[in-house]
Amino acid sequence: MRKIIYAQLVSLDGYIEDRDGNIDWTEPGEELHRHFNELEKNVDINFYGRRMSEVMDYWLTADQNTGLKDYELEYARLWQQTKRIIFSKTLNEVKGYARLLRKVDPDEIRELKKQSGNDMAVGEADLASTFINYGLVDEYRLYIHPVVLGSGKPMFSVGKKLDFEFVESQRFPGGVIMLKYHAESTAV
Amino acid sequence: MRKLKLQMQMTVDGYVADPNGELDWMQWDWDRELKQYVEEITEPVDCIVLGRKLAEGFIPYWADVAEDPDNAEHKSGKMFTELPKVVFSQTLDESKWDNTTLADGDLVDEITKLKKQDGGDIIAYGGATFVSNLIKEKLIDEFHLFVNPTVIGKGMTIFNDLDRKQNFNLIQSTSFDCGVVVLKYEPKRS
Numbered sequence: 001m002r003k004i005i006y007a008q009l010v011s012l013d014g015y016i017e018d019r020d021g022n023i024d025w026t027e028p029g030e031e032l033h034r035h036f037n038e039l040e041k042n043v044d045i046n047f048y049g050r051r052m053s054e055v056m057d058y059w060l061t062a063d064q065n066t067g068l069k070d071y072e073l074e075y076a077r078l079w080q081q082t083k084r085i086i087f088s089k090t091l092n093e094v095k096g097y098a099r100l101l102r103k104v105d106p107d108e109i110r111e112l113k114k115q116s117g118n119d120m121a122v123g124e125a126d127l128a129s130t131f132i133n134y135g136l137v138d139e140y141r142l143y144i145h146p147v148v149l150g151s152g153k154p155m156f157s158v159g160k161k162l163d164f165e166f167v168e169s170q171r172f173p174g175g176v177i178m179l180k181y182h183a184e185s186t187a188v
Numbered sequence: 189m190r191k192l193k194l195q196m197q198m199t200v201d202g203y204v205a206d207p208n209g210e211l212d213w214m215q216w217d218w219d220r221e222l223k224q225y226v227e228e229i230t231e232p233v234d235c236i237v238l239g240r241k242l243a244e245g246f247i248p249y250w251a252d253v254a255e256d257p258d259n260a261e262h263k264s265g266k267m268f269t270e271l272p273k274v275v276f277s278q279t280l281d282e283s284k285w286d287n288t289t290l291a292d293g294d295l296v297d298e299i300t301k302l303k304k305q306d307g308g309d310i311i312a313y314g315g316a317t318f319v320s321n322l323i324k325e326k327l328i329d330e331f332h333l334f335v336n337p338t339v340i341g342k343g344m345t346i347f348n349d350l351d352r353k354q355n356f357n358l359i360q361s362t363s364f365d366c367g368v369v370v371l372k373y374e375p376k377r378s
Contacts (some may be wrong), residue, residue, distance in 0.1 A: 012202070012373070013348075147355050164339070165366075171358070
């Protein structure tokens, strides 16, 4: 079965954005960028909510910018080739290799998991909460940065207990540590 | 100057206790290597600092364990009971515990005074409020955060009192078979 992965760059105290919505404390270096490129190669579908899809649309044309580093160009191309499923009640159209759905139907997502193919990734905290509550997320990757923010947007806002199975960790330059967990049981 | 270390259990979502201060969510089944890790950071310690709330539970609990040779944690009980302790409180008049003194002055002054004394490492285990204050005042020199493989959704934190971010250096990350990952950090001093 294909996995759904929820990955985030996160502060040590569990936030993905500071109280002003900034992510300038993340600054992924080259090694982390290349790592995400490898991850993207193994992802067939990116699930986004409206807000994240609008932010990520940057990558639709980013490769036209000659100022990009080679690993950013590679990411742009990989990302453009990865199908997006965007959940929004308000958008009327989506650009590029993407499909628009009005809401998350867990049975529909489970059907996708049963199909052959690579893994899928859910990229937005609020959407991830919905997926987690339906028992759809199989793997969690926290890229923990050596900073505490005090407040901000949390990575997890499901409001309930989740037990994980620790899989592995990987260290990146700049003191970033990735912790990978599997969901203990994917609810039916 | 002596070093103040923090050893604290944490969830993946950054909590150090549930809303009632309980640690039921903790990974209790520690493997031998994790126990050894704790032994190594505790070995150079000759002073425990605690907030009053934690002290009220911690000190009598370990005193009882120290009295019971059949208890699996008897050795820890004796160690915690015999180690000199300093309880930070502005409400207690006198220490009702053995090997324990009170500190009722300003937190920064009291901790600095302790650090300037001759001696080994100082360690803090909690409680959440006391540690939040230590962190806010940048008094901790070394963090050992035991990340347990669980998300609890809500609870007590030690970093929420900050009104500006703090940067750290990741010194070491150690994974253990029981699923706990210990992250060791030092504050980045500008």
